[in-house]
Amino acid sequence: MEDRALIERASYRPEVLKAMGQALDEAWVQIAGNLGNDTIDAEKARLRLARALLSIAHKDGHDVAVPKRAALERMALDYRTLGSC
Numbered sequence: 001m002e003d004r005a006l007i008e009r010a011s012y013r014p015e016v017l018k019a020m021g022q023a024l025d026e027a028w029v030q031i032a033g034n035l036g037n038d039t040i041d042a043e044k045a046r047l048r049l050a051r052a053l054l055s056i057a058h059k060d061g062h063d064v065a066v067p068k069r070a071a072l073e074r075m076a077l078d079y080r081t082l083g084s085c
Helices: 002-008 014-034 039-056 065-083
Strands: none
Touching (some): 002 039, 014 039, 014 065, 039 065
């Protein structure tokens, strides 16, 4: 999956990458049911989630809950912004 590769290619310590991957997976579980059954749309949304996660990641962070919540909030904000155009 391109989303997982995006995170794995980031320049963070292994434990930070592991936490970001876990945060991605946990956040995805929370929103996947809201996206319908279109595989292409789901892949695009998961990639947006990975990018949102990377945009708020900390080099020294290995917590999962904080980046997961922040990435979900970032995605929600992006959807609201796009929807208001």
